[in-house]
Amino acid sequence: MMIEGARRVGKSYIVKEFAQKEYKSYILIDFFKVGDDIKDLFKNYKDNLDMLFTYLSTYFSTKLYPRESIIVLSWFRTHFRGIQGTRSRSPHPGGRAGRRSFHYQA
Numbered sequence: 001m002m003i004e005g006a007r008r009v010g011k012s013y014i015v016k017e018f019a020q021k022e023y024k025s026y027i028l029i030d031f032f033k034v035g036d037d038i039k040d041l042f043k044n045y046k047d048n049l050d051m052l053f054t055y056l057s058t059y060f061s062t063k064l065y066p067r068e069s070i071i072v073l074s075w076f077r078t079h080f081r082g083i084q085g086t087r088s089r090s091p092h093p094g095g096r097a098g099r100r101s102f103h104y105q106a
Contacts (some may be wrong), residue, residue, distance in 0.1 A: 012074050024068035025104045031075040 003011050012028070020024035029038065038059065045052035053054060057064045064071075 012072075015072050015074075019070050019072055024065045024072045025062050026070045026088075027056055027062050027064070028072045029056075029074065029076075031073070101106060 001028065003015060005011055012030070016026075016028055021027070041052055041055050041059075045055065053064055054063075054070075063069075072085075
């Protein structure tokens with residue numbers, strides 16, 4: 001899912017509220033606030049999602065549950081240029097695409 005809109009109108013707030021109500025756990029990553037170490041994880045582990053999720057879970061001290069957790073990426077597109085399309089991969093056969101999915105644009 002991608003949410004676009006004007007700046008400072010509450011997009012992140014709405015997504016955070018949704019994540020808190022609908023998921024067992026969540027991680028909200030604001031790419032304007034995180035360091036290069038987190039940005040590098042997305043570059044280095046885009047093809048190994050289990051490892052990426054493990055690192056993020058450890059870094060943010062948040063347990064991630066298969067199909068019951070969500071990772072929200074704020075300002076992702078701004079920090080990863082050269083975007084052409086969106087691929088969604090779910091490591092769970094028959095799982096819901098929006099659950100435990102990583103949207104990486106390459």
